[in-house]
Amino acid sequence: MLQSVWRYRHFILASIRGDLRGRFARSRLGAFWFILHPLAQSLIFSIVLAEVMRARMPNIDNQAAYPIYLLSGMAAWGLFSEILNRSLNIFIEQGSAMKKISFPRLCLPVIVLGSALINHVLLLAAILVIFMFFGHFPGLAWFYLIPGMAIISILAFGIGVFLGVLNVFARDIAQFMSVFMQLWFWFTPIVYLxxxxxxxxxxxxxxxxxxxxxxxxxxxxxxxxxxxWVGLWPAVFFGAIAVALSFVVFRRASPDLVDAL
Structure with missing residues (x-):
């Protein structure tokens, strides 16, 4: 499966460009909408909870500590949720293309992954500008985001592909995950410490x-x-298991995907 994806790498790159252009088409702000939505949500949380949570961060003198804390967590969660949610529905959304064009079906979630990473980099660039406005300048620790992005992508990709295949045969999966993702968000220390x-x-x-x-x-x-790094190993392990399981399920279900659609 991986060899077939590599052979279609040019198709994947072209599809990522087409996906980004399609999402920005006829929009005056274009890519800024993918930045403005998480920033607006973070702003709302900051306005509502800033005074409460600022008192919970006594060892940090920066007045903008909570907005920075919140934006950081929202960025990580945004990458995870975009990959997972789009992979969950990608086979159904592209059902007509799968019936008409012969290509490795695994290319579809890979296209989602590439598009989400580009959006994430744009969001981080916007966050960098906001941090500098607050007087909070980046340090070398920003490079730690690279392995963080990789682990989040692996985890979300594995879960998304696994559930995406199941969603083709049982559409209740998507409905269940829309509720479960909200619970997952609030069981993750993003808004609170x-x-x-x-x-x-x-x-x-x-x-x-x-x-x-x-x-x-x-x-x-x-x-x-x-x-x-020790604390990250459970996430790495769970992500590896999710990817391996998704490949097994995808390989077994791939011949029946088009018929189920």
Whole structure:
């Protein structure tokens, strides 16, 4: 499967360009909409919770600490949710193309992955400008975002492809995930700090593979610190298992995908 994807790499690159152009078509702001939506959501949370959460960050003197903390977590979650949610529906959305054109079906979620990474880089560039406006300048810890992006992409890709295949045969998967992703968001320390979580809920937060990945972004962008590499291993392990399982399920279901659509 990977060899077939590599042989169609030019098709994938052209499709990523076409996907980005299609999403920006007839829009005066174009790519800025993919930046403005998460920034607007973060602004709303910051306005509502800034005073409350600022008191929970006593060791940081920066007045913009909570908005920076929030934007960092939202950036990590945005990459994860975009890859997962789009991969979940990509086979259904491209059903007509799959019936008319012969190409490796695995190219579709790979196109989603490439498009999401480009959007994420644009968002990080916008966040960098906002941080500099706050007087918070980037440090070398920003380079830690590269392995963070890789692990998040692997995790989201594996879960997204696995559920995307199942969604073709059972459309309730997408409906269930729309609710589950909201719960997953609030069980990830993005809007709140991990230190304010009641002890009875802490085990659930620790089992969440997105907790250390969001923490990587927050430590790198707010504190200019590297992550705890030991803490990232569960996310890496879970992502590897998800990718392997998705490949097995995809390979077995691939001959029946078009018929089910």
């Amino acid at each position: 991990k230190s304010v979580i009641p002890p009875k809920f802490l085990p659930f937060i620790e089992l969440n593979p997105m907790t250390p990945l969001v923490g990587l972004y927050q430590d790198a962008l707010l504190l200019n610190q590297g992550p705890s």
